[in-house]
Amino acid sequence: MVNPLRKLLFRGSSRENGQRPTKLEKGEVLLRAEGIVKEFPGVWTHLILDHVTFDVRAGEIHALLGENGAGKTVMANILSGFYMPSSGQIHVRGRQVSINSPKDALRLGIGMAHQETTLVRPLTVAENIALGISEFDLSYPLSKVERRVRELSQRYGLEVDPRARVEDLSAGEQQRVEILKTLYYEPYVLILDEPTSVLAPQEAEQLFSILRSMAADGRGIVYITHKLEEVMELSDRVSVLRLGKLVATKQTSQTTKEELVRMMIGDVAITPTKRGRAKKGEVALELRDLHVLGAEGSPAVDGVSIQVRGGEILGIAGVAGNGQRELVEAITGMRGVEAGRILIFGEDMTGRSPRAFADQGVSHIPEERRRIGTAEGMSLAENLMMRDYRLPPFSKRGVLDRSLISQHAQRMVSEFGIMAPDLWDTEARILSGGNIQRLILARELWREPRLIIAAHPTYGLDLKAVQHTHELFSRLRGKGSAILLVSEDLEEIFAMSDRIAVMFRGKIVDVKGARETNPDEIGLMMAGSQI
């Protein structure tokens, strides 16, 4: 008997198990993206992807390399149907297609495993996979899914028990489930977005061998990363993106880490800043053998010891993901410390709260501006008050002085050039990225703090705003503030810093005087080369 409901739910695809009949020829171009442009009008003024052309062939692992914000993830999201390109063409196995949804992409044989897993934690592995099956209905036997999961696990050595609950699995196993979820549809092309960011080294090794066996099976793998070692170890070809543009596509065997770093960070023009030699002040920040754990419990900051003095800018250079974020969070009280000590103006601040750090005179310009730097549902004036709302003269015995706050906010708006329709009535949500950053700079810097921790302070700003920020930092330095500047932009690091520390895999590789080094040397250290 045919169950009418089942029939209804089964419409469309006849690939109940997603088996693809054709065998893939090695070297065949599976997926080709031509002249892809993506813009986010109103959010960013520049193009996020600027005429990028990119292809994946059967049997290869193609790495997509670039710094944060280079456009890697946006590219992947376009190929897998999460975003629509503003213009450009996509060809799958020689046929032009338009991909309107992740479902379309899967139907065309393109699957993506996301950076953060999208699994339902209390369900089992098989149940999670069944969730994504469009043909799934109440009569679809889970045992069938389980059987196929076992089959796929065996074929690629992806060991996962289909009956295990996701919440009981390690990060590496969850990653494997995420890949299995995609493999279930037998994609020609598998896209992985920074899959090792949550994995332990051995787990990463296992993943690499799985990916190699999938490539050997004739699939094309797109591997997104900003880690050079992974590119060198794993990939057959590598494409480098910088600021939305494709710099080059190379055979991995014909390039070197050093060349890749140069392509990632671009030509660095050193503009020697004319500035007075600021009088070195007392030690503002001192870290003694600091150890901090990352999100998944793996060590992110691994024994860092540095000092920053008043009147000095210490630049922290490094490819993203080498512990800079965790370092910044630890020295502003936002993240717990595993071992080591944080001294601020001689006072031991290890394990203290964000408020204690603020009271000690630490300003924090956070990397995630909208997520932690602003309350988007509140007004401009209220956002400017985040540090000062409990301090006189804005607050008297707990009661806020609205007119004084208005005056102050008005001053900040004109001094820092924040473009906002009003002070009290419009939600900060509608402010552009640049104006959000000006708001944060105004809030964190107007009191001329003694110690400034700035993470990517000019990222995404236009040229004028960048200049303004740099002038501001120089002026504060001249007045004796100590500044720790974390940036991926080497030009900024060289233009602003007195000394440059390079961070690699949670450690400080070396600290150099800005005048005694050059971008090439720093670039090599960023790539992890020992000198």
Place this chain on the structure above:
Amino acid sequence: MSERLWSTLRSVAPPVVAIAVGLFVGALLMLSFGFDPVRGYVALFRGSYGSPEAWMESLAFSTPLMVTAITFAVGMSAGLFNICAEGHMYMGAAGAIAVGGMVSLPPGLHLVAATAAAMLVGGLWALPAALLKMWRGVHEVVSTIMFNWIAFWFVLYLIRFHITDPGRAERATPAMITARYPVLGGSLTGVIFVVIAFCVAIYFLLWHTGLGYELRLAGDNPDAARYAGVSFRRVILLTFLIGGLAAGLAGGSQILGRPPSWTVYATLGNLLNLGFQGIGVALIGRNHPIGAIFAAVFFGGLAHGGRFMEYEVGVSAEMVGAINGIIVIALALPEILRIVKRVRAVKE
């Protein structure tokens, strides 16, 4: 100033539209049951706002809703889904009876003491749920639902065995004359002024003090609040405490300020659901303490006028419940549409 006016209008528009939708769908419902919706609504609104007497009754109905709405609204401002008002209200009523009905105090002082007792008992009842959330991370929806039931049976037990009216076993001891708010007319008493003053005080706390700022910041973006150095435990405690005081006052208002019974029956019939109705009132009032006052007047009017609709046109008073429900759904619709739109916008 005109910008201010516009933004106020913008925030008032959704509930007004939702109310219109609710009334419209209610009319369709009446039609489908063979009643004349025009006559129904005329009876409803004449009954609720048609005369000074009608206004007094409607306001009497709305008084407890203003403060149970505050409980939910303050919770939402802080990002907590606090649905504890029902239980706090029962406890507050018990507190009001304990002091207002069983202790003799001089006039004036007695009223103040009984009101304070209602609020304090309500506030204390908030502590277990608050502490569970602060120390063990127990979600407030789960804990408050359980505490609501505990309060229900506990107060029922008190009425049966400890605060029973010696003359009439089916109810608790009524508030003494010295602990009753002066009657303004009909069922309306002076307690409404206390309730409105409380709403205004909460408005001031939320929008003009550092504590209120912390609370709203934590509600808008917990990560930013942490960054700004806000203590979550303090925010949770404060939110629950205000919620408890507010709902306690709601319970007290039904004992010390609601003729003719001035007490609670052993079924809790005259208190039942006032706390949960506060959630709808808060939503219509856009989770704003002043908005809650106006929304409560509307809901109170519906509750009172519904009886006239049944009496004069034959539409059962439960229709009011249906209209209330449709209004809340209509109010939620724009948010749902916004989410759909956002998903589409991201794709393009």
